[in-house]
Amino acid sequence: MADFTLARDSYGKLTLTDATGVEHRGISPVRAFPIADPEHGIALMSAEGHELVWIERLGDLPDEMRILLEDEIAGREFMPSITALRDVSSFSTPTVWQVETDRGPASFTLKSEDSIRRLGQDALLIADSHSIHYLIRDTRALDRHSRKLLDRFL
């Protein structure tokens, strides 16, 4: 069972009170494997960047704390998942992509083909010119048009 408590202060920061009763303000939850295994292994890091608590599985926590952490993670992690490619401005880089993501429609500039990284068999991680990472979980799940566009860059 958790031997610590969490609360959000008026500045919107998370405060952790550990087993010995010490308060740590402004902690941040960090996923150890945000892509490979997001559900397991979450560390609570102090504002100074030291690990305070290691949580094996988010689901083991009491609901209230879990929701707090999930909220905080949702506000920290930004990796839109591309669900479809609408259009690309050209097939040679740099090129502007119009995409649909799980966070709404977006457009970004792909600086070079090297910014597309393979993760395992069918997943891709695409970094745009501002180092925002877009994820394609399964290239085979995209529609034909998207796959055709994408194929030109792989």
Add this chain to the structure above:
Amino acid sequence: MDKNPSTLPLPEHGRAAVQSQLVAGESVLSWLELDLDTRLHFARTLLVLTDQRLLSKEASGAWHVWPLTGELSLQNFDHAGVGTLELLDSRTRLTHWRYTLEFDPAVRDFITGFTHQLAGTRPVAEPTVCPTCGETIPAGIKVCPDCAPEEDNERNGWALLRLARFARPYRGRLLLGFLLTLTATAATLVPPYLTMPLMDEVLIPYQNGHPIDFHKAWLYLSGLLAAGLVAWILGWARTYLLALVSENIGADLRTTTYNHLLRLSLEYFGGKRTGDLVARIGSETDRINVFLSLHLLDFATDVLMIVMTAAILFSINPWLALVTLLPLPFIAWLIHKVRDKLRHGFEKTDRIWAEITNVLTDTIPGVRVVKAFAQEEREVARFRDANQRNLAVNNRVNRIWSLFSPSVTLLTEIGLLIVWAFGIWQVSRNEITVGVLAAFLAYISRFYTRLDSMSRIVSVTQKAAAGAKRIFDILDHVSSVPDAAHPVHLEQVRGQIELRRVGFRYGNRAVTKDVSLTIQPGEMIGLVGHSGSGKSTLVNLMCRFYDVSAGAILLDGVDIRALSVDEYRSNIGLVLQEPFLFFGTIADNIAYGKPNASRAEIIAAARAAHAHEFILRLPHGYDSLVGERGQSLSGGERQRISIARALLINPRILILDEATSSVDTTTEREIQGALDNLIQGRTTIAIAHRLSTLRKADRLVVMDRGEIVEVGDHDSLMAQEGHYYRLYQAQLRNVDTEDFLDRRTHG
């Protein structure tokens, strides 16, 4: 139109909405449009600062309003590419907004405006230096007026055509080559033409009972021989000339690309795999080369041949000629169909080829690790996989290609058939003579072989085009540490370095924030801090391996971006954390920064770096070869060579990044003694984990997580009992804090 939209009172699409919110007498000062909502979905949020209030319009259209009072403040921070802008009062966070880093500069401007409005002051805009041309940019303008981005049309042009730029110096020879090709081709077209009179005036009359006219026969036959000889000589001359020119063009292309590549910033190299670059500069330039020297030449000849043949055929008999040309449109259509597919295929093969090279350039330098962990199988599997993918892609290309070639052949065969049929029909109606038909057939058999070989060029062209595209990828890349267009020249470098609110990020990862420091000429600064606190990063910035993301670095009061990169770096002697030795002799390695150094100078530098003795102990002394990555030397020996290298150029500024980290304490003391002398009169920045090595430093600068936390000499910092004190105490106990923690947790 105003060049800078953020100075406009309002964005076009929000103007009406904002105006409806304003009260009488309220005027808009600035606005900011952000691209995320609080749930981090893409949505437009608008912030407007007026002289009385701060307003925000959410994506839903709802407005929020905060009257400006003294206790409000705005602050921003970012993590993993997403920024947060918070509005606070003295007790709580009132609200927050999110944005992607693209908007970071605009956010900072907005905050500055906001702060000044609250304080009742006016923002003082500092002039900055354009990173591209080095001109001073007037305050308040974001884009350098001298080099506002131009629309680069050329980039999207056909990559192969862009090679023309490399052909320009060889214009004269190319023209000569073209004329030679023209005449040579014309000469090869004479023999079939002579078959016509040979047939009609010699053979056919003989068949019809006339004796053979030997005089005429001889005449035509010697004509044939002469044409053959002329074609031979001209063909030889043009092949040699044009091959020479194209080899030259290819060599120029390769050197230009390499030259450009080496001038790109470390940021570029950080994002590239070695194998990929090796493949591009090595094999792809070669492929273009072969294309230019062999295939393009053949192609040009073929086109000329076809055009000339067509002209001759038409002059002999237009109808028959028309029939002959029948397959042409079909072939053109086929080429059109297949061309794009092939190019994508070849682009893919190129990328996979780069990947194969990548596996090699990864594992060969790391072979010790591979062996140590017995992972040979795994690396071979990785190589096999890449190879397999190469096969798969090639297979796809080959499938298309294997169908294409025979199709063209089939079309030409059919063409031949039709010409026969049509010709026989015409002969039967006495419209043409047998000689004409024979000449036609002689011509078109050439014509069609040419057509066949010409269509084959589609494949090599697309291959070369794919290669050219990847070469121009490099050539089009603008260095992120560009040389100033009109560099300022410093007559005499004094060596004063000023960091002015320097901020830097690697990609989206902010590493240093707001670092300000002035280093006086001749001063020695010791840079200390935990591992990862940003010491090397600061050195990278001072050497201008990267350009700052915010703030400026000045040398003797001049922004280093306004100086020429080469000239600036020639003032810096750098000893890196990971010393690198090139393949060559030890003497060459020491003299790397000053290739014309005399032997005496080299020895003096080696002595000063305490490398002299160990070098003499090597079998060939200063002439000893050090292997790739200097593997034949120990870590400490390599480091001393790199110290000697830095000392030899006698720089105004000396930067030592852990220069003595891999030598034993005795050697370190020796080197330290040498360094102490050399530091005299030079601005020195020394990074060291062993704090004892910095006892000579005038000032110690303590860094922590990208910020300067303490500055002072040893005694005053000890007295403060802050970061430095803790670092020092930890070292006295002879354990680094991180080691200590590790040991504790692992038992």
